[in-house]
Amino acid sequence: MARQHSVFCKHANSGKFTPLRRSLLHGYPLALNSNEFGYSNMPSLPNYLRTNRKQIALSQEEVAFLLGIKGMDKGGKVSRDENRARIPTLETALAYEAIYGKPTRELFAGLYDQAARDVSSRAKILSYRKNVTPDPKRQQALSELALRYSKSAF
DSSP, X not given: OOOOOOOEEEOTTTOOEEEOOGGXXXXXXXXXXXXXXXXXXXXXXXXXXXXXXXXXXXXXXXXXXXXXXXXXXXXXXXXXXXXXXXXXXXXXXXXXXXXXXXXXHHHTHHHHHHHHHHHHHHHHHHHHSOOSSOOHHHHHHHHHHHHHTOGGGO
């Protein structure tokens, strides 16, 4: 018999947790992204491949087939992607997006977060470099990049 998981809501005034009624579950995914519950401060996993594969009940071998992986140990290649032993190529990452129906930046959230922080840091450095002719559009773009993915945003 399958276990059903309950979804709980913490009340702001009392601090008590109560189960959400089934009719309210449609709003639950929005609550997970809400600052109200403090989830936005949690670090992302490097990838969510295994989670998504399990949600649609596919084996690693089946995902490997969908990815077009040939040869022996097809499931092992998917396992290495899921366990972060290798970073998939862009083509493979886009295929994962097609299989799971989620954007690549969500499937590889931790990698995306790190890349965004790195870009932000480099944008700050680039914005302080001296230019012979200052360009306001360039400065605006660099300032927005530097602020968009700063460490405080994560």
